[in-house]
Amino acid sequence: MALLDVRDLRTHFHTEDGIVRAVDGVSFSVEKGKTLAIVGESGSGKSVTCLTIMGLNSGRRIDISGEAIFDGVDLLAIPKDELRRYRGQRISMIFQDPMTSLNPVHTIGRQLREAVQLHADVTKAQANARAVEMLKAVRIPRAETRLDDYPHQFSGGMRQRVMIAMALINNPDLLIADEPTTALDVTTQAQILKLMNELQRDFGSAIILITHDLGVVAETADDVLVMYAAQPAERGGYEDIFYRPHHPYTWGLLRSLPHLATIGEDLKPIPGAPPSLLNPPAGCRFHPRCPYVMDICTTVVPEFALVPGSGDHRAACHLDEETKQREAATILTETLADSA
Amino acid sequence: MATTTSEETTRPAPLGEELLRVENLEKYFPITRGIIFQKEIAKVRAVDGVSFSVRRGETLGIVGESGCGKSTMARCIMRLLDPTGGKITFDGQDITRIKGNDLMRVRRELMMVFQDPYASLNPRKRVGYIVGEALQVHKQGTPKEIKSRVQELLDVVGLNPEHYNRFPHEFSGGQRQRIGVARALAIRPKMIICDEPVSALDVSVQAQILNLLKRLQRDFDLTYVFIAHDLDVVRHISQRVAVMYLGKVVELGTARDLYEHPKHPYSGALLSAVPIPNPRRARARVPVVLEGDVPSPINPPSACRFHPRCPRFQPGTCDTIEPLLERKEGSDSEVACHFPLETWPMSDLRLPADSTPR
Amino acid sequence: MTRYIIRRLLWAIVLFVAITIITYVIFYLVPTDPARLAAGRNPTPAQVKSVAHYLGTDRPVWYQYGLFLKRLVIDHSLGYSFADRVSVNTDVLNAAPVTASLVIGGAILWMLIAIPVGVFSALHPRSKTDRVAMASVLVGISAHPIWIGLILSYVFGYIPSSGHALGFSFPSFTFLPIQGYCNLRGASQGQVCSGPIQWLYHLILPWVTFAILYAAFYVRMIRANVMETLNEDYVRTARAKGAPELQVLRSHVLRNAMLPVVTMLGMDIAIALGGAVLVENVFGLPGLGQLAVTAVGTFDLPVIIGTVVFASIVVITFNLLVDILYAWIDPRIRLG
Structure with missing residues (x-):
């Protein structure tokens, strides 16, 4: 059974301009110890999903529906305090x-201790010991002496290590990393x-990695969810x-990525810009920018259907299977030519 | 998309003629201390002896991580900052110390495109004004001529000329960067310095802007200095690339040489750190991960500044003799290293046991 | 840090000299002769001249200023009043506790109002309470302190003692005093009352008047700061750690949001200590503001200068204290 199973998640924000459907029908699951990458451009809803x-959305008027079953419990249905x-x-x-993710007026020791003591009844000394242990695990030199330092005394990379240490300090089953290296x-x-990577191996946590960088996805993901305009476009193994x-x-x-084969050539960007989530296009939300658009795309929302013959590879597109396979093969030769 | 008017393509494009020459450029920022009288106690050596030249019609890419001095260097060339030392020659004229009208004249030919399309456009001005401001400042025509020129420019960069009266917030990020490009193009500069022009954009939009910049280069015979931290982007758009580390150029060569046969261990590490959007290849390689952080430019390491992090570090050489940027035999790239890499790709940058400085 | 404090102190001296010189110069630009005012009714020119000589106003400005500096530095004396020849030191020392009582008590009161209201408003933006609070803030900021003072005096002082209101009559009684000041300890000459209870009793209305104005400013500032801090990434980090809302607020929001408030508070208290003229005036409190206003009316230069000197010392000291306090709260300054 999956560690986290999200089904038909919808997050709608009520704003002065209308309802922003920031997440609009997203389903995916994360397996124990695996990495799921959620890819998409800004405003695609990948961060809001997580x-x-x-339960960390800010704003007062939000409608949330769907399920997020974590280890048998629907996180969206339990009381706030339990979540x-x-x-x-x-x-x-x-x-x-x-x-900006660490509080500038507290020492990192205090912030790490807080994370421990919020969930376990331990003494300050025990929490400190745990903090040092974690700082060592994230390879911060002279860990013992750095507990009394403030965030501004660390470089950006070192602060992200502190954040990771803090996130893993209670040995979580799932780590959500929102653009951790951007x-x-x-x-x-x-x-x-x-x-x-090493910590995942040692601690066995599952990871949801939110990123816009396909390179990072290629390096780290087991499964990938591609989001476009608040909806899943495609999902499958890497x-x-x-x-x-x-x-x-x-x-x-x-195709948008520059690489060896594009030198001296023009890139083939997606025309236009992502739609407003206040008033997304009817039918397939990608149709105004899609070079393969057909009549049906403008009216009928494509089903997020299983790709024939695959394990769990899904895509939401009206194109016929033959065209898709042909295009996929073309793109493979175009973009990955230098990979031989 | 836009079309190009014929008169603008008539300027000759003698590729190879030197347009910009930077010699031993230095920019130090003083750190002062004192109770009443400020005395300098240290300096941040942001740019410390950088030399290169850019030929007409080419794109020189500059890559490096934050703090390497690439943006400070760009601002020195634009004369938005006064260089501490060195010489900048643009189009045959020494512009290192010029002021007033001379500087104004040079700024007509040397423009800049900035990283953040949100912050670099005045939100209270209409697009027509933003794009046409330089034309007004340099008194290039009547208001009517300026307006038609601005509309033409909007068309050239792929925006609707009808949007002349809109405000920046009515445009998306990519469109705003197009406005930034139109503004830079307004008085037909010879050179545009692009400082991270696509870093704030999503990949699909980034590709649109890269295509636009390449098309404009062809159409208007532009020369670019293209600063970015994304190595793939720089390779895509540049003919030659300079790699900077802590205020110095450590390697300078053609994009092909640099990416296929990097010579400096830092270039090698940088290339090997770039994630490859191809899982099989990405997972097959053994990345060279540099340890530690970039040292402070206030008190940089002695001799070769990369030596404390360098896998090929040799005590007694790298930390005492400063390597100069020079051409090594059997290579077209210039590299500042005592022990340049012999082969690439390699999973291990460490030195062969019997090596001596070359 | 020590260097920083030394530098601030040196600047403070420069500032002090500049302020006093400006005060002297302005005084001499005004075409009035203090000697003529002090020489009694219809003085002969000879009388005026001898008074001028006695007061020292026949000397050049720079000489008078030098004399003033010498007295201040060597004798720690601010000189003697032109009007009644009382030591200015005594005048200022009598007035200062009055103003200090008013300002410090007022500050405590306004912070007691502003912190809870501001924080609550920030946590529940656009709620009914927030809207009511923001509307009251607008009234508080717009209303003139003299007007507020008079209304309060009327409602809590005059109406109870007059015995009728809105057409109804009732036995008159004294609810709150609307004039005067009582020393906290030991009555001074001419005062009818003293002791903590009387002191408190006489200061209630001035405090409330004073607090209404500043509480409005501070509610708005605290609300804005807390709302801004709530959006900080580290607050989200704290929530992601599983911290309960109360702990997030206490340990990650309030301290950070209060940093700029501390600065403002220090400045405002310092400025008000230099003379809360309007409130002192309405309630007849013999504080520094009253002293200065009276002195200006009689061109009593030593008293004017005395209040200016005292006010600048207070402002400069508070600035320094705020800087030190700020560095103590914010490690980025302390260790930066």
């Missing part, structure tokens, strides 16, 4: 900007991704998404 599961007990203990979260330099990103993509949006993302 914040909803954690709070899951947070930081069984499900942790790290965020994009390590510079604000970091590429060599620091490599350090953090490597660290997360091989499905990179080598047998079945949705024109996924194709567009892969």
Whole structure:
């Protein structure tokens, strides 16, 4: 059984301009010890999906529907205070900007201790010992001496390590990482991704990795969910998404990336910009930008259907299977030509 | 999409002629201390002896991580900052210390596109004003001429000329960056310095802007200095690439050489850190992960600044003799390293046991 | 940190000299002769001249200023009043506790109102309570303190003692006093009352008047700061850790949100200590503001300068205290 099973999740914000359907019918599951990457551009609803599961959405007027079954319990149905007990203990979260995610007026020792003592009745000394242990696990040099330091005394990469230490301090079953390396330099990103990989191996936590970077997905994911305009476009194992993509949006993302074969050529970007979630297009939400658009796409919402002959590879597109396979093969030769 | 007017393509494009030359450029920011009289106690060596040249019509890419000095360097070239030392020659003229009208004249030919399309456009001004401001400042025509020129520019960058009277917030991120490009193009510059122009954009929109920049380069005979931290983007758009680390250029070569045969261990580590959007290949390689953080530019490491993090570090050489940026035999790239990489890709950057400085 | 404090102190001295020089110069630009005012009714020119010599106003400005500095630094004396020849030190020392009682008591009262209301409003934006609070804030900010003072005096002082209101009559009684001040300890000359109870009793209306104005400002500021802090990433981090809302508020929101409030509070108290003129005036409190206003009316330069000197010392000291306090709260400044 999956560790987390999200079914038909919807998060609608009531704003002065109308209802923003930030998440509109998203389903996925995360297996124990595996990594699910949620990919999409800004505003695709990938962060809101995870914040909803954690009960961390801000704003007063929100409608949430659907289920998020974590280890047999629907997180969306339990009282707030019960959900709070899951947070930081069984499900942790790290965020994009390590510079602002730690409280500047408390020492990191205090912030790490807080995470321990919120969920366990331990003494300060025990919590401190645990904090040091975790700082060592995330390879922070001289861990013992750094508990009394404040966040501004750490570099960006080191702060993200502190965040990871804090997230894993109670040995959670699930770690949600929201763009954890986006604000970091590429060599620091490599350090953090490597660290997360090793920690996943040691701690056995499942990871939901929210990212816009297909490179990061390729490096780390077991399963991938591609989101477009608050809805899932495609979902499958990483091989499905990179080598047998079945949705024109996924194709567009892969084609947008500059790589060896595009040198001297124009890139093939997706035309236009993502739609407003106040008033999304009818039918398939991708149809105004889709080069393969057909009449049916403008009126009928495509089913998030299983790809024939696959395990659990789904895509929401009206195109026939033959065209999809043909396009997928073309894209593979176009974009991954340098991979031989 | 837009079309190009014929008169703008008539300028000759003698590729190879040098348009910009930067020699030994230095920019130090003083750190001061004192109770009444401020005395300098240290300096941040943001740019510390950078030399390169850019030929007309080419794109020079500059890559490096935060704090390597790439943006400070760009601002020095634009003369938004005054260089501490060195010489900048643009189109045959020494612009290192020019002021007033001379500087104004140079700024007509040298424009800049910034990273953040949200912050770099004045939210209270209409697009027509933003794009046409430079034309007004440099008195390039009557209001009517300026308006038609602005509409033409909006068309060139793929925006609807009818949107002349809109405000920046009515546009998406990608469209705003197009406005930024139109603004830079307004007085037909010879060179545009792009400082992380696509870093804030989503991939699909990033590709649109990269295509736009390449098309404009062809159509208007533009020369670019293209600064970015995304190595794939830089490779895509540049003919030559400079890699910067802590205020210095550590390697400079053609994009092909640099990406296929990096010579400097830092370039190698940087390339190996870039995630590859191809799972099989990404998982097959053994990445070279650099340990630690970039040191402070206030008190940079001696000699080769990369030596404390370098897998090929040799005591007695790397920490005492500063490597100069020079061409090594059998390579077209210039590299500042005593022990450059011999092969690539390699899973291990460590030095062969019997090596001596070359 | 020590260097920082030394630098601030040196600047404070420069500032102090500048302020007093400006006060002297302005005083001499006004075309009035204090000697003529002090020389009694219809003085002869000779009388005026001798009074001027006695007061020292026949000397050049720079000489008078030098004399003032010498007295201040060496004798710690602010000189003697032109009007009644009383030591200015005594005048200021008598007035200062009055103003201090008013301002510090008022500040405590306004913070007691502003913190809970501001925080509650921030936590429940657009709720009924928030709307009522924001509307009251608007009234508090717009209303002139003299008007507030007069209304309060009328409602709590005049109506009870007059014995009728809105057409009804009732036995008159004294509810709250509307004039005067009583020392906390020991009555001074001419005062009829003293002791903590009388002190408190006479200050209730001034405090409330004073607090209404500032509470309005502070509710708005605290609300804005708390709302801003609630949106900080580290607050989200705290919630993601599983911290209960109360703990998030206490340990991650309030301290951070109060940083700018501390600065404002220090400045406001300092400025008010220099003379809460309007409130003192309405309630007849013999504080520094009253002292200064009276002195300006009689061109009593030593008293004017005395209040200016005292006010600048208070403001400068409070600034310094705020800076130190701020550094103590915010490690980025302390260790930066």
